[in-house]
Amino acid sequence: MRAAMAAADVDDDVRGVDPTAHRFQAEMAALMGKEAALFVPSGTMGNLISVLVHCDVRGSEAILGDNSHIHLYENGGISTIGGVHPRAVRNNPDGTMDVDEIVAAIRHPDLHCPTTRLICLENTHGNSGGRCLSVEYTDKIGEIARSHGLKLHIDGARIFNASVALGVPVDRLVKAADSVSVCLSKGLGAPIGSVIVGSKVFIDKAKILRKTLGGGMRQVGVLCAAAHVAVRDTVGKLADDHRKAKSLADGLNKIGQFAVDSATVQTNMVFLDIVDSRISSDKLCQVLKKHNVLANPSSFTSVRLVLHYQISDNDVQYALTCFEKAVEELLLGGTRLESLVDGTTENLMGTSQI
Numbered sequence: 001m002r003a004a005m006a007a008a009d010v011d012d013d014v015r016g017v018d019p020t021a022h023r024f025q026a027e028m029a030a031l032m033g034k035e036a037a038l039f040v041p042s043g044t045m046g047n048l049i050s051v052l053v054h055c056d057v058r059g060s061e062a063i064l065g066d067n068s069h070i071h072l073y074e075n076g077g078i079s080t081i082g083g084v085h086p087r088a089v090r091n092n093p094d095g096t097m098d099v100d101e102i103v104a105a106i107r108h109p110d111l112h113c114p115t116t117r118l119i120c121l122e123n124t125h126g127n128s129g130g131r132c133l134s135v136e137y138t139d140k141i142g143e144i145a146r147s148h149g150l151k152l153h154i155d156g157a158r159i160f161n162a163s164v165a166l167g168v169p170v171d172r173l174v175k176a177a178d179s180v181s182v183c184l185s186k187g188l189g190a191p192i193g194s195v196i197v198g199s200k201v202f203i204d205k206a207k208i209l210r211k212t213l214g215g216g217m218r219q220v221g222v223l224c225a226a227a228h229v230a231v232r233d234t235v236g237k238l239a240d241d242h243r244k245a246k247s248l249a250d251g252l253n254k255i256g257q258f259a260v261d262s263a264t265v266q267t268n269m270v271f272l273d274i275v276d277s278r279i280s281s282d283k284l285c286q287v288l289k290k291h292n293v294l295a296n297p298s299s300f301t302s303v304r305l306v307l308h309y310q311i312s313d314n315d316v317q318y319a320l321t322c323f324e325k326a327v328e329e330l331l332l333g334g335t336r337l338e339s340l341v342d343g344t345t346e347n348l349m350g351t352s353q354i
Ligand SMILES: Cc1ncc(COP(=O)(O)O)c(C=O)c1O
Pocket: 041, 042, 043, 044, 045, 047, 069, 070, 122, 124, 125, 126, 155, 157, 158, 183, 185, 193, 194
């Protein structure tokens, strides 16, 4: 990937003449079954641009999940920057929103109300454990959008994980969407960036908005070269990430203090519940970090683990031993573990980021 970056043929992308950016964008548009594509610095900007292009009239409203990334983790950008009103609909545990609740949220013309212009989905759904939205569900929401004169955007930060887990080609999975934002810098392993895909008219507007937001980049071919390698070489490794996630979940379920609903482990994420009240997620993550196992508390009693292709099966087994040691330390007050860790830390495997 670094060699591809160094060798990239580059020029000024603000003037639209970076050849590697052109090639990568054309490749992604074809792969996703859309007319055009645009490289952007982040998934947050990809979602923001997409929503603002679809909702380019004052008083617009976007229907989105109350547990979605756009609604929770993008600083409310669609409102604070774009003046778009969010209409949050309850996310189900599987990441979907009930069809009838979406339909009920669509505004009827009324002097008192914003105008619905967009429905946003998220696939896979991050806060639901990386679960996949089916192609049937996506098509159904697309049909609802079309029949009501609305657009459909998919936050596809991990859309390739969904495609691989479902066994559905990615262009088929997003066929109903008017736009998709795809993260290259997550499980695909590129150092930075996302790409948005849609119609040529949509992408032409998106390009202007990207510049407005300060996202116009110059020799961006350096980054697109990495992104090309990521899509070419890593999509084929995602199924193995998913297999290792299930292996991690199975191992965690053998430790009495933890529980994982294995049915929710569909891709590369594992959300574990701590079923021993003596252990908090913060403390657990702190102890794991001492052993180079990086995890995020997702609530006081649950922890999120995300796998990627550089995590080996041995790393998964190593992580499981670290969970066992963490339990000992947190329940025994660190007596036995300190002696264990002091004497053997340097023998433990290298950095294993789970
Ligand atoms: C589902 C989802 N959408 C969008 C984003 C935003 O991506 P970025 O961190 O590149 O802004 C993330 C975060 O990583 C995400 O998990």
